Amino acid sequence: GNSVTQMEGPVTLSEEAFLTINCTYTATGYPSLFWYVQYPGEGLQLLLKATKADDKGSNKGFEATYRKETTSFHLEKGSVQVSDSAVYFCALSDRINDYKLSFGAGTTVTVRA
Amino acid sequence: GAGVSQSPRYKVAKRGQDVALRCDPISGHVSLFWYQQALGQGPEFLTYFQNEAQLDKSGLPSDRFFAERPEGSVSTLKIQRTQQEDSAVYLCASSLAWGQVGHTIYFGEGSWLTVV
Numbered sequence: 559g560n561s562v563t564q565m566e567g568p569v570t571l572s573e574e575a576f577l578t579i580n581c582t583y584t585a586t587g588y589p590s591l592f593w594y595v596q597y598p599g600e601g602l603q604l605l606l607k608a609t610k611a612d613d614k615g616s617n618k619g620f621e622a623t624y625r626k627e628t629t630s631f632h633l634e635k636g637s638v639q640v641s642d643s644a645v646y647f648c649a650l651s652d653r654i655n656d657y658k659l660s661f662g663a664g665t666t667v668t669v670r671a
Numbered sequence: 672g673a674g675v676s677q678s679p680r681y682k683v684a685k686r687g688q689d690v691a692l693r694c695d696p697i698s699g700h701v702s703l704f705w706y707q708q709a710l711g712q713g714p715e716f717l718t719y720f721q722n723e724a725q726l727d728k729s730g731l732p733s734d735r736f737f738a739e740r741p742e743g744s745v746s747t748l749k750i751q752r753t754q755q756e757d758s759a760v761y762l763c764a765s766s767l768a769w770g771q772v773g774h775t776i777y778f779g780e781g782s783w784l785t786v787v
Contacts, residue, residue, distance in 0.1 A: 601675065602714070602762065602778040647713050657702065658727065661713030
């Protein structure tokens with residue numbers, strides 16, 4: 559079956575630091591890959607996505623590249639802000655049941671001023 | 672508001688009690704999803720509706736769980752004879768059309784269920 563493994567947290571950073579959250583996946587075929595973010599007191603929201611190998615998703619200064627050879631989709635941001643404090647979830651959907659998301663366990667990120 | 676609305680936001684149920692969780696999707700959204708999120712875990716798929724049709728219920732953990740969307744809008748997730756392992760956040764989500772690739776899914780804030 560499909561599964562997503564992401565870096566365990568919590569992660570605590572200072573403002574303007576570089577952030578990486580590792581994500582690897584197992585899936586049949588060529589899944590679509592996503593990063594979702596949950597800010598305190600809010601619902602999950604899509605941060606970025608990539609639908610085929612070597613695609614790069616980007617949004618709000620975050621980037622992730624779909625790496626088929628390493629089955630990875632690591633999230634990066636060059637300079638984090640306090641407002642980036644949130645829980646980040648890596649997720650995938652396969653081509654057959656593309657309405658169904660499989661999520662990782664989530665990584666809590668806290669950015670300190 | 673314009674987002675996915677869920678109620679109740681918090682529910683404490685005694686073991687054995689039945690509960691009903693309501694989801695109001697974004698107006699006009701054809702697809703509706705329910706996910707279960709245990710503490711410290713990622714959401715897990717429960718079921719999917721396209722309009723009033725329940726196209727996939729493979730994630731429902733037992734026959735105590737039942738979901739409906741009779742008029743293709745509001746949905747209710749019902750849990751009968753609740754057990755402690757049912758304690759979780761239940762997330763509802765909707766999208767304009769089925770499938771992830773072309774359409775964004777919008778999540779509600781969730782209904783937190785605690786079974787005591």
